[in-house]
Amino acid sequence: MSGRLTIRIPGGPDLGPQAETLRQVTFSFDGQPVVGLEGEPVAMSLWALGYRALGWNEESGRQRGLYCAIGHCFECRMTIDGQRDQRACCYPVREGLAVSRQSKPVDLEMQDGMDQV
């Protein structure tokens, strides 16, 4: 799939001529296929798609998401291609990448039925 994406985030910047060189790729997010731009950070692809919660705090269970967006705080840590605690704000999207959120509280798993056996 190719084509120019003029706006990734409503009200956000027009990527301009740079968008002509970015290739759309499909990767998975919590097991569901999503589309991003090859080479952009995983967290930015998910943000452009409307996802804000990138995981949950292991102790409090509160949602985590983008904070510094430059690789310092680890608030964006996710499991990427089977490796835990990867910084989604620094990890480039590519075709077939498997991305999932970490530390989902058990009560939320039961609510949405995603992890019921």
Ligand code: FES
């Ligand atoms: S948002 Fe701070 S390390 Fe990614």
